[in-house]
């Protein structure tokens with residue numbers, strides 16, 4: 001029997017079981033023995049990846065940042081083998097009510113800014129870094145944080161939805177969202193047409209990646225990566241899994257678009273340089 | 285010059301993707317579409333939308349430019365049609381079509397349908413669409429189709445006979461309701477006219493149940509006797525697992541005989557309500573018989589060897605019922621009383637002769653149908669004689 005490749009994933013939704021069970025049998029049919037472990041939050045998954053308890057981690061961008069820091073501190077090397085087409089070149093936006101007399105990030109001084117959960121890269125860390133870059137420190141605004149699904153690194157959309165609702169209800173002057181949520185909320189009526197305006201937008205950044213642990217069998221992981229990248233949306237045995245996981249195509253992993261998030265983590269002390277948890281009020 | 289579309293002020297929060305999708309439909313993967321528009325969030329929306337749909341937004345283009353992806357086409361690559369039309373049903377329907385409507389384009393990858401019968405020649409009859417149209421046109425409302433106020437006065441000892449016969453009819457209708465309901469749930473919906481016809485048949489039987497029960501209880505507060513032999517006979521019909529054999533035993537032989545019984549009851553009805561309910565039920569039953577005969581004949585035409593299985597089914601049912609009483613004595617006697625109309629000896633003699641003639645009529649009807657299906661006349665006679673004494 002060939003060696004089993006053990007993958008970690010965070011159970012941010014019950015469908016995660018369906019997804020990885022599906023991938024597991026898809027790989028089994030192609031002769032690769034994949035199994036998975038589910039975590040209730042990313043921090044333990046990252047720690048286990050570094051400790052060699054799992055070979056692969058389906059990591060959020062923030063989890064990747066922490067894994068990299070932990071690895072560097074221990075003199076270990078990490079790499080990534082794949083990411084979704086939908087993980088590339090995302091942006092976050094800060095939106096205000098359409099009629100508000102707010103036209104630049106600086107106008108938000110002294111105003112209430114609604115964000116997602118404390119550990120959401122897209123709805124908290126990156127938009128707040130954008131504000132900082134424009135000279136607006138977190139202490140210059142009233143932060144209204146919606147800590148839904150803490151530990152899931154923003155995978156749970158609930159915090160963003162609450163932030164959007166707060167903006168609409170006048171409890172906040174601005175809300176931080178990922179671009180896909182702005183589109184979704186515009187289409188599902190959470191943010192009625194023409195009710196909000198984009199005040200600022202981040203530079204493009206990358207999202208999740210399939211991180212490889214330091215102890216993983218290189219050849220086996222490469223084979224896993226090749227199979228993953230061979231999954232075709234035209235193949236009806238693969239398509240339902242791709243649909244569930246939200247992609248059309250797996251692409252090679254790349255790690256050069258995480259700099260903005262890494263900077264945000266450093267500036268806020270969310271993680272320390274050696275990868276230990278730094279944010280006082282972060283309780284995954 | 286790339287294709288260009290102008291959304292004017294339409295945003296993706298107001299259906300803008302419809303126009304973009306429509307414009308992309310005419311392009312091949314890799315081709316470019318320039319999207320113009322005045323919606324303030326157009327750029328943000330477009331980027332997020334393209335990412336989700338498997339298109340790419342060219343980061344270097346001056347105006348928002350989509351590079352068309354192929355995911356939407358990939359989804360439908362190799363998608364089959366779920367057959368053709370009613371006039372042209374396929375010999376074998378695919379379980380992979382699932383619940384897709386006939387002739388629809390079926391996206392591959394959905395759950396397969398768990399049904400037993402997927403072969404046309406095991407369930408079909410060319411007349412099914414017409415019979416279904418007839419069935420829907422002839423649905424009647426028990427509340428208004430029968431004049432329930434025309435109760436009339438029936439002598440007590442004749443009313444006893446009516447109640448006993450209605451008790452028997454209800455029992456039969458219950459079996460006749462359950463069988464098509466069971467069959468239709470195991471059928472591939474590609475043969476939907478058969479499914480619809482069976483559904484209409486079940487609805488017919490539901491009405492029959494109602495009107496016979498109502499007539500039985502018109503002057504009484506409870507129904508009559510239920511003989512064990514009659515119930516055993518009906519139950520052998522419920523236990524037949526094969527579509528064609530079930531249809532043959534129930535509709536050709538059973539409901540065929542039942543049809544004569546309903547005509548007989550109509551003729552000898554002691555009151556208007558009895559006459560009405562048996563007439564209305566007989567009209568429906570004729571349709572049930574027509575499908576059973578047409579379907580069984582269709583199967584035999586496709587496979588003459590099937591005659592052997594039909595014969596075996598009749599013999600097996602006969603053997604299973606050999607030790608039972610068949611029709612219960614009370615029902616038979618009640619039919620005589622109804623035909624007699626009174627307990628006068630001369631009337632009873634007439635009634636007795638009428639019931640004998642009824643049995644002969646049932647026999648010749650069965651033989652006629654068996655011959656139509658393809659049995660030689662001597663075999664048709666022999667098989668008809670093996671039919672249950674319980675009529676159905």
Ligand SMILES: [Fe+2]
Nearest residue numbers: 457460489492
């Ligand atoms: Fe009936």
Ligand SMILES: [Fe+2]
Nearest residue numbers: 460539569572
């Ligand atoms: Fe019937």
